[in-house]
Amino acid sequence: MVPDSRSRSSLERWCDRWLVRTTLGLAVLTGLLLALMVGVITWRALPAVQQFGLRFITGSAWNPVPGREDFGVLPMIYGTLVSSGMALLIAVPLGLGTAIFLSEDFIPRPLRLVLAFGVELLAAIPSVVYGLWGMWVLIPLLQPLARWLHRHWGWIPLFGTEPVGPGLLPSALVLAIMILPLVTAITKDALAALPPELRQASLALGATRWWTIVRVLIPAAMSGIVGGTILALGRALGETMAVTMVIGNANQLQVSWLAPANTLASLLASQFPEAQGIQVSALMYAALLLVLLTLVVNILADVIVNQLQAKYE
Amino acid sequence: MTTTALHPQVTGLLKRPRGRTWIGWLLTGLAALCTGLTLMPLLAVLGFVLVRGMGRVHLALLTQLPPPPGSSGGGLGNALMGTVIVVSLGTVMAVPLGVLTAVYLSEFSHTPGQQAIARWVRLSINGLAGVPAILVGVFVYGLLVATGIFGYSAVAAGVAVAVLMLPIMVRTTEEALKRVPQELRWASVGLGASHYDTVVRVVLPAALPSVVTGVMLAMARAAGDTAALLFTALFSNFWPQGLFEPIATLSVLVYNFAAVPFQPQQELAWAAAFFLVILLLIASVVARLVMHRLPLR
Numbered sequence: 374m375v376p377d378s379r380s381r382s383s384l385e386r387w388c389d390r391w392l393v394r395t396t397l398g399l400a401v402l403t404g405l406l407l408a409l410m411v412g413v414i415t416w417r418a419l420p421a422v423q424q425f426g427l428r429f430i431t432g433s434a435w436n437p438v439p440g441r442e443d444f445g446v447l448p449m450i451y452g453t454l455v456s457s458g459m460a461l462l463i464a465v466p467l468g469l470g471t472a473i474f475l476s477e478d479f480i481p482r483p484l485r486l487v488l489a490f491g492v493e494l495l496a497a498i499p500s501v502v503y504g505l506w507g508m509w510v511l512i513p514l515l516q517p518l519a520r521w522l523h524r525h526w527g528w529i530p531l532f533g534t535e536p537v538g539p540g541l542l543p544s545a546l547v548l549a550i551m552i553l554p555l556v557t558a559i560t561k562d563a564l565a566a567l568p569p570e571l572r573q574a575s576l577a578l579g580a581t582r583w584w585t586i587v588r589v590l591i592p593a594a595m596s597g598i599v600g601g602t603i604l605a606l607g608r609a610l611g612e613t614m615a616v617t618m619v620i621g622n623a624n625q626l627q628v629s630w631l632a633p634a635n636t637l638a639s640l641l642a643s644q645f646p647e648a649q650g651i652q653v654s655a656l657m658y659a660a661l662l663l664v665l666l667t668l669v670v671n672i673l674a675d676v677i678v679n680q681l682q683a684k685y686e
Numbered sequence: 687m688t689t690t691a692l693h694p695q696v697t698g699l700l701k702r703p704r705g706r707t708w709i710g711w712l713l714t715g716l717a718a719l720c721t722g723l724t725l726m727p728l729l730a731v732l733g734f735v736l737v738r739g740m741g742r743v744h745l746a747l748l749t750q751l752p753p754p755p756g757s758s759g760g761g762l763g764n765a766l767m768g769t770v771i772v773v774s775l776g777t778v779m780a781v782p783l784g785v786l787t788a789v790y791l792s793e794f795s796h797t798p799g800q801q802a803i804a805r806w807v808r809l810s811i812n813g814l815a816g817v818p819a820i821l822v823g824v825f826v827y828g829l830l831v832a833t834g835i836f837g838y839s840a841v842a843a844g845v846a847v848a849v850l851m852l853p854i855m856v857r858t859t860e861e862a863l864k865r866v867p868q869e870l871r872w873a874s875v876g877l878g879a880s881h882y883d884t885v886v887r888v889v890l891p892a893a894l895p896s897v898v899t900g901v902m903l904a905m906a907r908a909a910g911d912t913a914a915l916l917f918t919a920l921f922s923n924f925w926p927q928g929l930f931e932p933i934a935t936l937s938v939l940v941y942n943f944a945a946v947p948f949q950p951q952q953e954l955a956w957a958a959a960f961f962l963v964i965l966l967l968i969a970s971v972v973a974r975l976v977m978h979r980l981p982l983r
Contacts, residue, residue, distance in 0.1 A: 388882040396790035397803070403787040403852060404807035407814045410825040410849075417828040470720025479714060488721060490974065495728045497970040499910030501940045502959045506731045508944055550727040557724065583713045604816075611818025613913040614937075618944060638820045638913075645827070645917045653832070660824045664817065671816035 411664055418657035429658055435624035437644075437652045444655040446662065448626040452634040453666075456541050456616065457609035459630075460548035465602055467549075468556030473586060475557070476564045489561070496554035504618030507547045512538045512619060515546070519631050534629040539621030541630040547615045552605040559604065559678075563597025564590060600678035607670040611663060613638040637663045732963065739960020742953050752923055752939070758950045762958050764925045765934040768840070771926060772919060772935055773908045775844025776851055781901055783848075784855025785890075787811075791856070792863035793885055815853035820913035822849045827917050840926065840933040843919035850914055851904035858900025862893035899976045906969035910962055912937040936962055 421429065425444060432445020474480075475489050519536035526532045571593055575585040591598070621633025622643045635643075637659050648656055746761050753760030787807065795804035826846040829835075836842045866889050874884040890897075920932035921942055927933075936958045943955035 385880045385882065389880050392882050392885065393790075393794050396786045396794055397800075399783055400787040400790040400803065400807045403783060403856065404803075404810040406849065406852070407810045407817070409829075410814075410817065410821070413825055413828045414821070417832070467720045467724055470717045471724045474714075474717035474721045477717075479717070488725065491725050491728055493974075494967065494970055495724075497906070497910075497966045498728075498731055499912070499937060499962050499966060501910075501912040501937050501944075502735060502963055503731065505940055505944050505955060505959050506734055510730070510734055550731075553724050553727075581707075581710055583710045587713075607816055611820065613818060613820040614941060618941070638818055641820050641824060642913060642916055645824070646920070657824065657828065660821055664821055667816055667818060667821075668813055671813065675812060 411661075411668075414657055414661050414664060418654060418661045420651060421654035421658040422661075424651065425655070425658070429655070430662070433626040437648070439650070442651050442655075444652070444658075446637065446640070446659050448624060449635045449637045449640050449659065450662075451626065451628075452541060452544075452620065453610055453636040453638070453663075455630070456544045456548055456620070456634075456636060457606055459541070459545035460552060460609050461602060461606055463545065463549035464553045464556050464605065468553050468601075469560055469591075469598065471553075471557045472560035472564060476561050477582070477586070492554050492557050495550070496558075500551070500612065500614040501618075503547055503551060503615040507543055507615060507619040511546060512543050515543055523631060530628045531630050534627065534632040536631040537621070537633065539619055539633050541620065541632075541634050543619040544616045544634070544636070545630075547619055548609045548612055551612060551615060552609050555605045555608060556601055559601025560594070560598050563594040563601065566597070567593050596677050596680050600674050600680075603670055603674035603677065607667050607674060610670065611638055611667050613642050617642045637666075735956065735959050735963050738956040739958075739963075742957040743960065747957055751925065752943075752954055753950050754923075755946070755948050755951070760950065760954070762934075762936065762939055762954055762961075764922065765936045765939040765958060766961070768919070768922075768926055768933040768935045769909055769937070771840055771929075771933065772843045772847055772915070773905050775840060775929075776847030776908050777901065777905055779844060779848035780851035780855050780904065784852050784904075785859050785897065788856050788859035788863060789885060789890070792860050793889065794881075811853050811856050814849070815857070818913070819850055819911050820916075822846050823914040823916055823918055825849070826914070831918060836930060838918065838920040838932040839930045840919065841929050843915050843933065843935070846914040846918045847908040847911065850911055851908050854904040854907060855900055858903065859893070859897050862896030862900065863889060865896065866892045895976055899973045902969050903973050906966050910937060910966050912941050916941070 421444070425432070429445055430450065431447055432443070433447040434443040434445050435448075436443045471492065475485055475492070478485075480488075516536065516538065519540075519542060522532045523534070523536055567590060571589055572585055575589045576582075580588070616636055617639035620635060620639055622635050622639060623633035624635055624640075627634060640659055641656055641663075644652070645656055746759070747763075748761060748766060749763050750759070750761035751764055752762060791804045791807060795801050823846055826842055826849070830842045830845060831838055870888055870892055871884055874888040879888065915935055915938050919935055919938060921938050922932045922934045924934075940955045940958045940962070943951040943958075946952065
C-alpha cells in the first residue's frame, strides 16, 4: 500500500521499521494466545489425564474425598449436550420466524429497526443477570408446568423425577433466550445477503410472498442458517453463569429433565474455588474437554458460513 | 433492503388476491408471534431488574460496604470500585495490543509471508472469540493464580478481562481501518509522509470514532462478565486493598449474593444487576448511535 521512498531521514526510517516490527510482534503475540491457553490447560490437566485416562469421560462418579478420589464427567457431558440441544430446538424456529418477520416488509421500517434493536439488546444483558432472573422468576414460574409434566407424563424417564425447581428444563429455557439474538442476527444477515434477483424471479413467476420465502429464500440461505445454528450451539455449550444458577449443580447422572443436573462449564464455576490437589487437575481435564468441544464446533460454523459467502461472491 | 427495489408491476402482483391468501396470513401471524416471543424475555428481564433494583438505589448504596450476614443496610461501593479497577486494568492491556494487532493486519500485511501470518492471527482471534469466558478464567488461574505469580488478585482479573476484550478490539479496529478510504492513504504518501506518519497521523485518527466505539463495547463486555472473574478476582467484603489482593466486582457480587438466605444480600444482588444492566444498555445504545452516524466512505 505504502511504497518505499528514497529521500527520508534516518529517524523516519527507524520509526517506520520500528512500527512495522512492533505491530508484527504484537500480532504474533495475540495469535499465540489461543495456543498458550490450550497449552496451559493441557499442562495442568496432565496429572488427571494420566490417572483417569478415558475412564474420565465414561465414568459418572464425582468423589473429591481425599484418599478415595474418583472423577468422571459423564453426567456433565449429558447435561451440557441436553441443555444445549433443547435450547437449540427452542431458539432456532423462534429465531428463524423473527428473522423473517424483521427482514420482510410486514411492518413499517422504523418499527422494524426498533424491534431488531430490541433483539440486539437481549444480547447485551449479562449472563449473571439472566441467572438471577432465572433463579427468582423463571423457576417458580415453571414449577406448575414441571409438576404437570411429571404427573401426566411421568412414565417417560425424561419427566421421571419429582420436580424440585432447578434442573435441565429451566437451564434450557435460559440458554434459549441467551442464544436467540445470535440465531436471529445470523439468519437475518444470511437472508439479507441473498441476491435480490432470486426474489424478483420467484415473484415474477407468480409465486406468493410466503412461497418465495419458504421455497426460494430459506433454501438459498440454508448454509448461513445452519452456520448460525452451530455458532449458537458453541455459545450454549460454554455458557456458564446463567446455567450454574438454575441447573442445581448435582453431580449424579439423572436422565430426567426435571432433576438437578450439571454442565461442564457450571462444574468448573461451582467447584474451582474450593478444589484441592488432584481435583484441580480433574477440573482442568474437564476444561480441556470443553475447549476442544467449543473449538471444533466454532471451526465447523466458520467453514459453513464461509461456504455461503463464497457461493454468492 | 427487500422489496423496495422491485418494479411497481411486480409489487402489484404481490397485492393481487389469491386463493392461497389465508395461508399467507397464517404464516405472517406465526412470524409475528415468533418475534413477540423473542422480545418477551427482554421485557420480562428488564422489567424485573428495573423494578426490583430501582427500589434499592440510594446514595448509601454507592458509599457503603455490604452488610455482614444477618444485618441490614449497607451498599456495594467496594464492588462498584472493583469493577472500575478491573475493567480499567483490562482496558490498559487490551486496547494497545488489540489496536496495534489490527494495524498490522490491515496496514502492513502485503507480502505472501505477511498475509500468511495475518491469516493465522485472524484464525486464532476467531477461535479466541469463541472460547467460553469460564475457560479464560481457568487459563488465567492456571497461568497466574495457581503458579503463585499473582495469586487471586485484581491484576489476574485484569489479565482475564483483557483476554475477553482482545478479540472484540481487534475485530472492531480492523473493520474501522478497512472503512478508511484508500484515497486518504494515497494522499498522505503522495505528500511524502512515512508509514509511521500515514498510520499514526492520518489513518488512525480517521478511524478513531469506530475504534472508541469498539473500546466501549469491549469494556461493557468486560464489566458484565462473571465467569472469568470467579477464580481470578475472587471476592472481598472490604474496600479494594491493592492490585495484588482479591477484589470485589459487581458481577461476582450478583452471583455470590443471589442465593444467600439473607434478604439484604439478595436486595444488593438485584441492585448490582440493575447497575450492570443500565451500564450495558447505555453502552449498546451509544455504540449503535455512533455507528449509524459514521460516514461510510
